[in-house]
Amino acid sequence: MSRSAERNRRADARRNYSAILDAAIQLLDAQPDASLDAIATAARLTRQTVYAHFPSREHLMAAVVDRITDEAVAAMDAAEPDSGSAADALIRVLGAGAQIARRYPVLAQQIASLPVSPHVDEERHAPVADRINRVIQRGQASGEFDDQLPAEWLAAITIKIGHAVGEEVDAGRMSRAEAANALRTVLFRVLRSGV
Structure with missing residues (x-):
């Protein structure tokens, strides 16, 4: 050929x-x-x-997860994670990622319910966690966020809180505005320096 x-x-x-x-x-x-x-x-x-x-369907779903993750990461990168205060950047980055998830509501729930090992789940979230981690590290370096806890752990908690808030909206227990306010309040209680 x-x-x-x-x-x-x-x-x-x-x-x-x-x-x-x-x-x-x-x-x-x-x-x-x-x-x-x-x-x-x-x-x-x-x-x-x-x-x-x-x-198989499993192979296709893995590729779908990768594609949506790539979209979310591109949106997070476009949200200017390196500009402004770390707090504002974190909210922008999280909002950009959530916007992609909202674009595919049924599929996002289906992906979240896929049975995967903790290792696969960690790999799945790694590109997103890396962006969040970078913003948290920036906030720790500037004194805006508490530097006594590992940034990687704080990024993992941020993702868990984001998922919990999304589940509340999906279940109809919170409006999007209430969820955004709750996310901001909880995150900054966890992350703020001197708390």
Whole structure:
């Protein structure tokens, strides 16, 4: 096979992979039990093409998680985590990540309910935790946040609190405004220096 033909084949494979993920994200957010066959139809590809990229639903879901995580991380990076006060930056970064999760409400709940080991869960959150950790470290260096606790641990707690607030909104026990206020209040009680 010539280099040109090989490049074209790889480009087709990348387009197909992307089309499958696009279709899966849209379809699974609307119909959580959608089959790989339905996803193939939505992607306008053959069933065999989908199975060539994703031999099982588990493989597809892992790729969906990666795609949504990449979107969240890009949004968090665009929220200017290195500008302004660390407190304001943290709220912006968390808000940007939450906005992506709200874009796919059903799918986000489905992902959260996937049975995964603590190691896989840690890996799944690592890119998000890294951004939060960086803002917390900046706040610790400036004296804005308490530096007596490890930033990595504080980032993990921040993620847990964010999930808890999101669950309250999803359950209808808090409005988005109440949740945003609760998140800010709790986080800054945990993070503030001199508390």
